[in-house]
Amino acid sequence: DSGVTQTPKHLITATGQRVTLRCSPRSGDLSVYWYQQSLDQGLQFLIQYYNGEERAKGNILERFSAQQFPDLHSELNLSSLELGDSALYFCASSVGGTGGSVQYFGPGTRLTVT
């Protein structure tokens, strides 16, 4: 168990809908990362927050947004969902916010868009 929790574990929704994925980092970790994992694209970095501030952006679509709250938990919002958004979404956390910080991954949320 990495200490990172994600809810829900599974999510099934229809195209055009909006969903929110939630992540609680390990105790003491200030940085939260979101990744999308699909069979053809592998693990794609979406966005990073450090102590409430956006630190870096990756291949995140404009339909997607995230935030980190004062208690350091984070939410990833996915809107106007398309079939291609079906994937595993992972949250990771680390103490520091730099590239050499060890990232601990949560168990993921499997999103299915029908």
Place this chain on the structure above:
Amino acid sequence: QQQVKQSPQSLIVQKGGIPIINCAYENTAFDYFPWYQQFPGKGPALLIAIRPDVSEKKEGRFTISFNKSAKQFSLHIMDSQPGDSATYFCAASSYYGGSQGNLIFGKGTKLSVKP
């Protein structure tokens, strides 16, 4: 271009064999190279990592070899066991952050170790 190329896509070895997974990168700003292990239904977990000041690092049965001039690094699993069956991802980043501070992952290698 920020890319990490990983091969092979899948690998089957017998118990006791030494699977080797290779990765290559292009961006010379990368100076941190971790390997992650992922079991089905779980998130990736850090296995071992290396920085370019050494050419090899061992942790238990896992060894990373690093060739800075060729911009390549590889994972060797000694005396592989069925419990090592998992998907392995290499990654790269700039250790102290900056514009390359985020992990760029390879596409993964699915390893199966037969008893």
